[in-house]
Amino acid sequence: MAGQGSGGNVIAAICNVFFPGLGQLVQxxxxxxxxxxxxxxxxxxxxWLVIPAVLAAIVQLWSIIDAAKYRSSD
Structure with a gap:
């Protein structure tokens, strides 16, 4: 990937909207x-326990941001 804001990172972030972790897998x-x-x-x-679902939503948001801001070490 080219870096933060690159087309690949945008695609990875969009993948995470549909399935958490898919963007990281793409990267x-x-x-x-x-x-x-x-x-x-x-x-x-x-x-149905509410708290785990809220935490999962926060982690999914984190995964979207993580995919969008990822910089490879290459």
């Missing part, structure tokens, strides 16, 4: 993608 960051996906899917699965 090639498997561990970050797995962590974001597990936390968000688990939190949304426990939606």
């Amino acid at each position: 090639g960051r498997l561990l970050a993608a797995l962590i974001f996906a597990v936390i968000c899917v688990g939190g949304y699965a426990l939606w």
Whole structure:
């Protein structure tokens, strides 16, 4: 990826809107993608407890911002 604000990062951020962690997977960051996906899917699965769903929404927002601001170390 070219850096913050690049087209690749915008696409990755949009991917995260639809499925948390997908943007990190597009960027090639498997561990970050797995962590974001597990936390968000688990939190949304426990939606009736309210708190996990709110935390999952916050983590999903964090994953979108993380994908948009990612800079590779290349």
